[in-house]
Each structure stands twice: as C-alpha cells, then as structure tokens.
Amino acid sequence: MIAYGEFRSGYSGDREDTRLVFYGLRYILETYLLRQWTLEDVEKSEKFYRTHMAPGRTAFPFPKDLFVRFIEKHDGYFPIKLEALPEGTCVNAHVPVYQITSTGEFAPLCTYLETLLTMVWYPSTVATLSRRARDVLEAAFEQSVDGGAASPLLPSRLHDFGFRGCCTVEQSVLGGTAHLLSFDGTDTLSAAYYAQFELNDGEPIGLSIPATEHSVMTSWPSERDAILNMISHFGDGIFACVMDSYDYAKALSEVVPSIAEAKVGAGGYMVLRPDSGDPVETVLAGLEAAEKVFGVDVNKKGYKVPRGCGVIQGDGINLHKLSAILAAVLQKGFSAETVAFGMGGGLLQKVNRDTLSFATKLSHVVYADGTPADIMKNPVSDAAKISFPGALAVKRVHGIPTVFPAEGGHVSPEENMLRVVYDHGPVQNDWKSFAKLRQQVAEEWTALPKAANVVSKPLADKVETTRHKKHV
Amino acid sequence: MIAYGEFRSGYSGDREDTRLVFYGLRYILETYLLRQWTLEDVEKSEKFYRTHMAPGRTAFPFPKDLFVRFIEKHDGYFPIKLEALPEGTCVNAHVPVYQITSTGEFAPLCTYLETLLTMVWYPSTVATLSRRARDVLEAAFEQSVDGGAASPLLPSRLHDFGFRGCCTVEQSVLGGTAHLLSFDGTDTLSAAYYAQFELNDGEPIGLSIPATEHSVMTSWPSERDAILNMISHFGDGIFACVMDSYDYAKALSEVVPSIAEAKVGAGGYMVLRPDSGDPVETVLAGLEAAEKVFGVDVNKKGYKVPRGCGVIQGDGINLHKLSAILAAVLQKGFSAETVAFGMGGGLLQKVNRDTLSFATKLSHVVYADGTPADIMKNPVSDAAKISFPGALAVKRVHGIPTVFPAEGGHVSPEENMLRVVYDHGPVQNDWKSFAKLRQQVAEEWTALPKAANVVSKPLADKVETTRHKKHV
Numbered sequence: 001m002i003a004y005g006e007f008r009s010g011y012s013g014d015r016e017d018t019r020l021v022f023y024g025l026r027y028i029l030e031t032y033l034l035r036q037w038t039l040e041d042v043e044k045s046e047k048f049y050r051t052h053m054a055p056g057r058t059a060f061p062f063p064k065d066l067f068v069r070f071i072e073k074h075d076g077y078f079p080i081k082l083e084a085l086p087e088g089t090c091v092n093a094h095v096p097v098y099q100i101t102s103t104g105e106f107a108p109l110c111t112y113l114e115t116l117l118t119m120v121w122y123p124s125t126v127a128t129l130s131r132r133a134r135d136v137l138e139a140a141f142e143q144s145v146d147g148g149a150a151s152p153l154l155p156s157r158l159h160d161f162g163f164r165g166c167c168t169v170e171q172s173v174l175g176g177t178a179h180l181l182s183f184d185g186t187d188t189l190s191a192a193y194y195a196q197f198e199l200n201d202g203e204p205i206g207l208s209i210p211a212t213e214h215s216v217m218t219s220w221p222s223e224r225d226a227i228l229n230m231i232s233h234f235g236d237g238i239f240a241c242v243m244d245s246y247d248y249a250k251a252l253s254e255v256v257p258s259i260a261e262a263k264v265g266a267g268g269y270m271v272l273r274p275d276s277g278d279p280v281e282t283v284l285a286g287l288e289a290a291e292k293v294f295g296v297d298v299n300k301k302g303y304k305v306p307r308g309c310g311v312i313q314g315d316g317i318n319l320h321k322l323s324a325i326l327a328a329v330l331q332k333g334f335s336a337e338t339v340a341f342g343m344g345g346g347l348l349q350k351v352n353r354d355t356l357s358f359a360t361k362l363s364h365v366v367y368a369d370g371t372p373a374d375i376m377k378n379p380v381s382d383a384a385k386i387s388f389p390g391a392l393a394v395k396r397v398h399g400i401p402t403v404f405p406a407e408g409g410h411v412s413p414e415e416n417m418l419r420v421v422y423d424h425g426p427v428q429n430d431w432k433s434f435a436k437l438r439q440q441v442a443e444e445w446t447a448l449p450k451a452a453n454v455v456s457k458p459l460a461d462k463v464e465t466t467r468h469k470k471h472v
Numbered sequence: 473m474i475a476y477g478e479f480r481s482g483y484s485g486d487r488e489d490t491r492l493v494f495y496g497l498r499y500i501l502e503t504y505l506l507r508q509w510t511l512e513d514v515e516k517s518e519k520f521y522r523t524h525m526a527p528g529r530t531a532f533p534f535p536k537d538l539f540v541r542f543i544e545k546h547d548g549y550f551p552i553k554l555e556a557l558p559e560g561t562c563v564n565a566h567v568p569v570y571q572i573t574s575t576g577e578f579a580p581l582c583t584y585l586e587t588l589l590t591m592v593w594y595p596s597t598v599a600t601l602s603r604r605a606r607d608v609l610e611a612a613f614e615q616s617v618d619g620g621a622a623s624p625l626l627p628s629r630l631h632d633f634g635f636r637g638c639c640t641v642e643q644s645v646l647g648g649t650a651h652l653l654s655f656d657g658t659d660t661l662s663a664a665y666y667a668q669f670e671l672n673d674g675e676p677i678g679l680s681i682p683a684t685e686h687s688v689m690t691s692w693p694s695e696r697d698a699i700l701n702m703i704s705h706f707g708d709g710i711f712a713c714v715m716d717s718y719d720y721a722k723a724l725s726e727v728v729p730s731i732a733e734a735k736v737g738a739g740g741y742m743v744l745r746p747d748s749g750d751p752v753e754t755v756l757a758g759l760e761a762a763e764k765v766f767g768v769d770v771n772k773k774g775y776k777v778p779r780g781c782g783v784i785q786g787d788g789i790n791l792h793k794l795s796a797i798l799a800a801v802l803q804k805g806f807s808a809e810t811v812a813f814g815m816g817g818g819l820l821q822k823v824n825r826d827t828l829s830f831a832t833k834l835s836h837v838v839y840a841d842g843t844p845a846d847i848m849k850n851p852v853s854d855a856a857k858i859s860f861p862g863a864l865a866v867k868r869v870h871g872i873p874t875v876f877p878a879e880g881g882h883v884s885p886e887e888n889m890l891r892v893v894y895d896h897g898p899v900q901n902d903w904k905s906f907a908k909l910r911q912q913v914a915e916e917w918t919a920l921p922k923a924a925n926v927v928s929k930p931l932a933d934k935v936e937t938t939r940h941k942k943h944v
Contacts, residue, residue, distance in 0.1 A: 170642045196524075209529075244851040373691075
C-alpha cells in the first residue's frame with residue numbers, strides 16, 4: 001500500500017500565493033520513527049486496546065501479530081518506507097511532501113503512523129506564516145529603508161513572543177524553530193536553544209534584547225524609576241520597555257521626556273512597547289513621541305527615523321495587522337525600520353491543520369491476489385479534497401517542483417525530490433545545518449512562482465482515468 | 473515577590489457564562505517543576521545565554537549565581553512556593569488559579585517559570601470548551617431523548633477526532649484528557665491511554681468504535697464492498713462508515729439500500745459519516761436516508777429515531793456548528809440521540825491563550841529595604857487587563873469561589889482553595905483519580921452560577937486604594 005501527504009491549499013486558502021515551506025519531518029522521524037518498539041510496548045498496547053472497547057464489543061481491533069513480527073524481523077523498527085522532500089524545501093500546494101510505502105505482510109500498517117506524520121502540518125505552517133510575514137516586511141523595507149530588504153535590521157523585525165501561548169514546550173521548539181528559518185528575533189528560548197545546539201552545531205541562531213514586562217514596570221515605585229534602571233544596566237545597547245502598565249498616553253507624554261536626558265546620555269537605542277489599545281494608533285503615537293522627544297533624521301528614501309528610539313508592537317499581531325500597521329507607519333512618513341513586531345499566539349498557536357489544509361491519503365493498493373489498483377478520494381461535495389492516484393514522484397520542471405506518476409520513466413531516481421529518509425529502520429540522512437536551511441528557504445521561496453500548476457500531464461491523465469472508475 | 477495566574481474572561485469573551493474548568497497543572501508540575509536542576513544544566517544555560525545575545529551586547533542576562541545556589545540549597549528544586557486550585561475545580565473568570573511566592577535571595581526568580589505555568593491555559597481551555605459542548609448536548613437531549621441528559625448515550629455524542637490536528641503528541645495528551653473530563657468518546661488514543669494508565673489506575677476512561685476512513689473505503693473495489701466487509705467483522709455492534717469518498721448523495725441513495733439487508737441481518741448499529749459539504753444539510757440527508765431505508769420509531773418525547781442507524785458529523789465542527797446542527801435535527805423531528813459529533817482541530821487546536829484570556833501577573837513585592845508593596849497592572853487602554861494587588865486567597869461564598877486578600881483574616885488556611893502543591897520541592901499531593909475528577913467537574917460545573925462577582929469587598933477596597941497610587 002502507498003499513501004502520501006500533501007498541503008491542499010495556500011495559506012488560509014490563498015489562491016494567488018500557494019507557496020509553502022516544508023519543515024519539521026526530521027523531528028517527527030527522530031522522535032517517533034527511530035524509536036524501536038519492544039514486546040513490552042506491544043503488551044501495553046494490547047492491554048489498552050482490550051479495554052478501549054466499542055460498546056458491546058470485547059476489544060478494539062489491534063493487529064498484535066504484525067507488531068510482534070516486525071519487532072522480530074526489523075529489530076523493532078516500524079515496517080514502512082518513508083520518502084520525503086528535504087527539510088526546508090519550498091513548494092506550491094498539492095506537491096506531495098512525503099510518501100509512505102508498506103509491502104507484503106506489513107502492507108496493512110501503511111497509514112498506521114498517519115497521525116504522527118500528519119503533525120508535520122504544524123512546523124510547516126508556522127514556517128510558511130513566518131516567511132509570508134517576511135515578504136510583507138521586505139516590501140516595506142524596499143520602499144522606506146536605506147539598503148531595502150537587504151538591511152541587516154530586517155531579520156529582527158518579527159520577534160517570536162509565542163512561547164507562553166503554546167500548548168506545550170515541544171510545540172514551542174517546533175514552531176519556534178520554524179520561525180527562525182526566516183527571522184532571528186525570538187524569546188522562545190526553547191527553540192533558540194534547540195536550533196543552536198541540536199540543529200546547528202552550537203552556532204547561535206536566535207537573538208533577543210533586554211526588555212521589561214509589566215511585572216518589572218509595576219514593581220518599581222514608578223515607571224520612570226523602572227526605565228532609569230533599564231538605562232543604567234542596558235542603556236548603551238538596545239533595550240525595550242512596555243509602556244501601558246497604567247496609562248500609555250501619559251507614559252509617552254510625561255515619562256519618556258523625563259528619562260530623555262539619561263537615555264541620550266547612555267547612547268543606546270530604546271524601544272517603546274505599547275501592549276493594549278488599537279495597534280495602529282498606539283504604534284503611531286509611540287513614533288510621534290519618539291520624534292518629539294529625541295528628534296528625527298530623514299533617510300535617503302525620504303522617510304523619518306527617530307534618533308535612538310523606535311517601537312515594538314507585540315499585542316494582537318497577525319499577518320493582516322502587520323500589513324496594516326506598516327502601511328500606516330509609512331503613510332505617516334516613518335521608515336519601516338522604526339517599528340518591530342512581536343507575534344505570540346498569532347505566530348505559534350493561531351494556526352491549524354486547515355490553514356494549509358494538510359492531509360494524508362491512500363493512493364495505491366496491491367490486492368491479496370496480486371492485482372494492483374490506483375485509488376483516489378474524489379468527493380463531488382468538495383473538489384479541493386481530491387487526492388492523487390498511484391505512486392508519486394516529484395521533480396523540478398522549469399524550477400517548479402511538479403508531481404508525476406512514479407512509474408513510466410518520467411522521473412529518474414536522481415531527479416526525484418522525494419528521497420528515502422527511513423526504510424524499515426534508519427537510513428543515512430545528511431541533514432543540513434540550521435544555518436543552511438535558512439539560506440535554502442530564502443533562496444527557494446523567492447525563486448518559486450507564487451502559484452503554479454504542479455500536476456504534470458502524465459499525472460493529470462492518470463487522474464482522469466482513475467476518477468471515472470465505478471464505485472458502487 | 474508574589475505573582476498569580478488568572479483567566480480574565482469567559483470562553484471567547486462570553487460575559488453571560490464565565491465558567492471555566494481548571495485542569496492540567498498536575499502535568500506541568502510533574503513534568504517540569506519536579507525536575508531537579510543540575511550544575512550541568514546551568515552550564516548549558518550559561519553557554520546558551522552567552523551567545524543568545526542582544527546586538528552589541530556580550531551576553532543575555534542570566535542569574536547564574538541564583539541557580540547554583542538553589543541547586544545547593546534545595547537539591548536542584550526550583551526555589552518557589554506554588555499554590556493552586558485543585559485539578560478539575562470549576563470557577564468563574566478572574567479567580568486566581570495559581571499563586572507563586574518567592575522569598576529572600578530567590579525572590580527575583582518569582583516569574584521565571586511563568587511561561588511554563590501559563591501553559592495551563594491549554595488544558596483548561598479545552599476542558600472548558602468540551603464542557604460547554606456538553607451543555608449544548610444536554611439541552612438537546614432534555615428536549616428530545618428519552619431519559620434526557622441522563623441518557624447513557626450522551627457521553628459518547630462528542631468524539632475527539634483531534635489527534636492528527638495537534639502540533640505534538642504531548643499536546644494531544646493534555647487536550648485529549650481535558651476532553652475526557654466531560655465525554656468518553658475519543659480517537660485520541662494517546663490521551664485515552666494516558667488517562668487510563670497514568671491518571672486512573674488502569675481503569676478505562678475512553679472508548680471508540682470501529683470506523684472506516686477514506687483509505688478504507690477507496691481501497692475496496694467499491695464502497696458497497698467496503699461496507700459489507702465492515703458488517704461481516706463488526707455488524708453485530710456499532711460501526712461507522714465515511715460516505716463521501718466519491719458522491720455522498722449517491723452513497724445514501726444507492727449504496728446504503730444495497731447493504732441494508734446484510735446490515736439488518738447482522739443486527740448492529742451503523743453510523744453514517746458525511747465528511748464534506750454543508751454539515752447541516754449532510755447530517756439531515758443522512759438521517760433521512762436512514763429513516764427511508766431502515767424505518768423509524770418515535771420516542772416518548774415525540775421525536776423520530778431511525779432503526780439501528782444514525783449519523784456522525786466530524787468535519788468542521790465547533791460550538792456554533794454543533795448547536796446549529798442539533799437545532800436543525802430537532803426541527804426536522806429527529807431525536808438528538810440520532811446524531812453524534814466528531815470534533816478535531818476545533819476541539820484540540822483552534823483555541824488559544826486569548827480564548828479565556830489567561831495571564832500571570834505580579835501582585836506583591838517586598839523591596840530590599842523591607843518595605844512591602846502591593847502592585848497591579850491597570851492599563852487605561854484595556855480595563856479587562858487589570859490585575860489584583862497583594863497576596864490572594866480564594867474561598868467559597870455561597871458556594872461561589874471568591875477572591876480575597878490573603879491577609880486580614882478573611883480566609884482561614886482550611887478555607888483557602890489555593891492549596892500548596894509545591895514548596896521549594898515536592899509536597900504531598902493527593903491527586904484524585906481521573907474518574908473522580910470527571911465526577912467533580914460534572915457536579916461543580918452545574919452548581920456554579922454562569923456569571924458571578926468573584927471579587928470580595930475587602931479585595932475591591934484594596935484595588936481602589938492601590939489603583940490610585942502615583943506611577944510617574
């Protein structure tokens with residue numbers, strides 16, 4: 001039996017930009033697939049299935065014999081072959097990102113790991129969201145920042161605030177590293193640590209700046225004292241202060257002027273953080289206060305840059321708000337470099353399997369009598385849920401990853417972008433360093449057309465043939 | 473220093489029903505807080521913080537000395553005291569669910585674990601969502617099912633389909649067990665296993681039925697063959713078949729009649745599963761087909777119950793759709809018992825920290841000179857983000873958990889619902905079995921008023937005093 005996984009739509013159903021970043025299968029593979037089953041595991045499972053019963057039944061079906069046999073035959077490794085696109089590959093929707101093959105007595109186990117493998121939707125979706133946010137920032141930088149999208153400031157403009165909004169630490173590592181493929185700003189330290197030490201040979205991947213949260217501001221006798229303390233410790237570098245503990249407008253009009261001399265004396269860069277109210281208004285108010293208190297320079301593109309002071313908006317940010325705020329900032333004549341963004345739940349939690357419509361579907365069966373059959377799901381009630389029949393391969397056509405039938409000589413083994421990453425046990429995988437993954441995402445994303453027909457002629461023909469089979 | 477965690481709103485901002493189920497702190501406590509730090513951990517952290525640097529700085533601030541000291545002094549246990557409501561407690565919004573106290577040299581570490589503890593938002597939010605869904609089902613059962621809300625069918629009416637829509641397996645365990653507090657139907661086997669063997673002494677908590685997915689339907693030569701195979705294996709019990717692999721309408725009008733004789737002969741109960749198209753329409757179409765093919769009985773409340781056949785809707789279900797479908801089903805004269813629901817991403821993933829607006833906030837500081845101060849966040853730009861000042865306690869007033877200042881003799885230690893669950897190391901915790909938690913949630917939820925003023929007079933007075941402090 002053969003099954004494959006695919007993202008069936010662009011981000012949030014976007015038809016104009018169907019690109020996505022495939023990322024995170026390595027973690028699933030190393031965490032779950034490389035774990036060897038033992039007879040003790042099988043006994044535990046059996047005990048569970050015997051009691052997880054359908055009402056009126058004696059036991060939930062569980063193919064114990066197959067588990068025992070693969071433990072003997074494959075040293076406890078789950079008996080499938082898994083092919084996948086390389087980590088960090090950028091493709092348009094509908095390109096299979098992995099393909100599972102099971103054969104012989106173990107054929108029935110083909111989709112047994114579907115649930116675990118399907119979870120690759122999450123890191124891939126965050127990686128795609130983060131990269132789309134980078135597109136928005138790059139456009140604003142091109143318009144208003146000296147150096148444009150190549151400005152060294154850009155990678156820190158979207159900071160990951162999402163750790164506490166995650167459901168689990170494991171999630172924060174997956175989503176947080178996905179974000180780090182396109183940016184370097186992060187307070188999700190679990191992910192920064194993991195990317196650096198587990199995926200990048202100890203070389204740093206993320207960065208952050210000293211910043212106050214409300215508890216810091218409110219535990220000082222006054223906001224002024226809290227800020228002066230920050231200046232005394234970090235005033236010669238970049239530091240951020242949250243400004244809405246009591247009254248954001250008053251903090252801008254009274255507190256900021258009162259610390260201006262100390263701040264300017266220290267020589268560093270202060271970031272003002274509104275954290276409630278309308279994000280567009282509070283960001284503009286922050287920039288206007290910065291201009292008034294510290295003065296502005298005008299850059300070569302004609303946009304204002306307050307001296308040594310900017311704003312970070314970290315409340316209520318999503319792709320839409322990010323665009324709206326940048327548009328308003330530029331419209332008011334400020335450069336995009338003057339505002340950074342923190343994205344929390346919007347980055348790491350407010351996504352789901354439907355965001356890029358991920359699914360794993362069966363595509364091929366060889367029956368007990370030896371008859372092969374290409375199969376597909378093809379619901380008339382939702383054409384977008386159609387799946388491809390038969391074994392699949394992916395190769396670049398004019399640079400665009402395109403889907404072909406695996407048979408018929410359309411794709412040579414060398415051309416096939418679906419590489420074997422597991423085969424009834426570990427295989428040699430030359431995982432790229434995280435720094436190289438980053439580079440790959442940047443290059444492939446920009447090279448890929450926003451939308452493309454990824455179905456090759458031979459596959460389209462096969463779909464037509466298969467969909468007209470009789471099913472009743 | 474003292475900080476506390478609270479849910480600041482009802483589900484999705486609901487002002488009429490602000491109840492919530494507090495659940496999941498035990499997992500965080502056992503997984504993270506009971507883990508002893510070692511000097512090796514500190515060295516790894518230091519190595520990381522030295523390189524996770526702010527631009528232009530040499531190192532990210534990290535209080536290494538405090539970590540080394542608590543490893544020596546507290547055997548590696550993090551040096552805080554944690555009080556919390558018991559697992560499964562139902563409260564209205566704004567009742568503190570945990571309170572952290574740190575003292576002496578370790579005071580600065582008070583909110584160091586905020587990120588981890590804050591993650592209790594997730595299991596609590598899913599538990600609350602699931603319980604709210606139960607309210608909707610109970611009302612429909614009262615109206616249309618013999619036995620009403622006490623019907624043994626009710627706990628299986630909302631089935632957890634969410635495993636594959638989770639970001640990680642760990643999340644599926646947390647969210648999946650949260651759902652099991654109010655229902656017993658689940659295909660999130662990770663959670664069913666965990667609840668049974670880790671939280672309930674091996675006694676079963678969840679159940680499921682044999683069911684086909686699309687790959688099963690499409691791998692048979694026809695849908696008819698696939699269903700006949702299900703009948704031959706499971707036809708004397710309950711089993712489900714997904715019906716939209718090709719054409720749902722045709723499957724109802726042609727395939728179901730063609731298997732009717734075999735199905736009736738086997739004697740069991742068949743569940744039809746639409747999986748695409750408009751959920752209200754496809755559920756009604758399924759029930760009408762069931763009525764036509766198998767006939768109906770009319771129950772004592774005057775609602776139709778098709779014989780040995782019903783529908784499960786597992787695509788696109790959320791609280792709103794659940795209500796809409798049940799309303800339509802009853803309106804067409806069918807009993808609520810005839811339709812079950814599967815909730816996947818809607819149950820386990822499409823929630824976030826804002827759904828119940830969870831936050832941890834600092835409330836009290838004793839300064840280096842010994843001066844104590846009650847502090848609060850009180851942004852004029854978002855009144856809902858106000859936090860309580862001072863150490864807090866919770867006691868029932870007319871049965872309603874209500875917040876008091878900890879000092880002043882308002883709440884005796886025995887009355888205080890915030891119990892010490894950790895104190896610079898493990899303390900004796902008498903965790904209830906999962907079965908008992910279930911019972912507790914059912915009882916407390918129905919006993920609690922939907923909305924209540926949870927701020928006691930003494931605390932309200934203290935808020936007034938504290939909010940008028942000068943902060944500039």
